[in-house]
Amino acid sequence: MEYIIDKENNSKKEQEEQIKATGGEIEETPEPLTLKEIMSDKEKSSLFVKMLDNDGGQEYKDLLARLTSSKLEEADVDALSNHRKKFEVKMQRVENVKGQITEEVAIELAERNPDIKKLLENVGADSIVGIVQERLGDLSVTEPERFNKLAKNIESMQSFQKGKFKELQNNVEKMCTEKNLDGGEYLKALAIEDPDEREKALVSLVRDSWGDGFLGKSRRFLDLLSFKAFSANGTLKLDKKKPEVDAIFQELDKKKKSIGKILVTTIKGSDDMREALAKSILGEFTKKEQFGFKDAKSVPQIKPEEIQKRWEDTKAEGFSGPGGNKSWDEMSTLEQDSARDYFLEDIKTEQASKRKGGIWNLILGSIFEVFLLDQKKDLK
């Protein structure tokens, strides 16, 4: 394997020498990770192997087998080089995302999320950050979709601090100040403490101003107004009818103020208020069930009394071993201990086979294993 890795390094050196020889300049880029560096680093090599394993396909698995047993072939150089580049890109993204996950982010999340607030109290912001950062490398190679989603979300959050969304907030704020718009009854509605009452008040305000829906209605209102006010060739239909024209200007002003109130609320309200406002205008957001609660719930959970019953049934059947079938009382202490272990292992395997993935299944599965170990002392 050394030969193969060195060959890749040498080919890069040869290229650089060629460039220099022809008077060219070598672009200063960050030193890429070499395969040697990857494989000689415990963490990186583990992640690299996981990436190859996760990417699937028999050819990857064969390559992986040759890599880990130091039996690489000449033809593996190019394949490994491609994988190395892919790995490097992933690791760079991981470092980038790690840098964005800070204690400030955890504290900001805690402002609107009572679970994170409790975690802050129980484990502290620095621990939360450490735990999340530690997991990212592994996630990027074993569950790339989940990693990409998390990366996108943290980048979106940063964008509200200093990117395109921040610019949007600034534009809204500027416009509201210039036009002297206030939140009016929207801010009052958002200040209602009871969440159900607050939602009712908001929905009612949006509906009174716009009917059902705000966004589509604002466009349709303008289209309708154009139709009423202007003829086909664009001349003003109502040029002689002052009261109607005045009414149109008043309507326009009223709509502007109404939209302005919503906009003011989006910048002055707290995160909870913003969420309530978004829900009242855009409706309930259907989140993809990434936690997999329904999947986890569908797995029948085993209770202590059920384990006890199954144990009694198992004991009644007797235990088969090298010496034939034995009853519980005929078994030695060592044999009885092994019997308990096998029994619990069977249950663990049985439950694991029913869990189809998802975060809840992962957490529940881990908790169940610890719980199961605890049952051993009660298997008499």
Added chain:
Amino acid sequence: MTTSNTTALYNKLIELFEASDEKAAKSFLAQHVKEFPEDIQKKIVFALFEDALESKADTDARVAEIQQEGLDAIKSIEDKENTFKDKQKISKLRSLLGL
């Protein structure tokens, strides 16, 4: 995770699952996180952080959608207002000129 409360924690969690109360189940994990073994603590912390981040990103994106639409709508209204005013002026002028 001490022996005495392992079963209690597990039983309570199952109870919340059977009641289909995901919110309460998450809250329970956050509340009792330190009572679990370290490897489970890490899973809980990561999962809850990930979930909170997604919720925030979703809300922020929806609010941004409303803001952009609102800004566009106000701009369109002002364009219409200006067009009306211009047309009114032209109409008055034509009237004065007897056209």
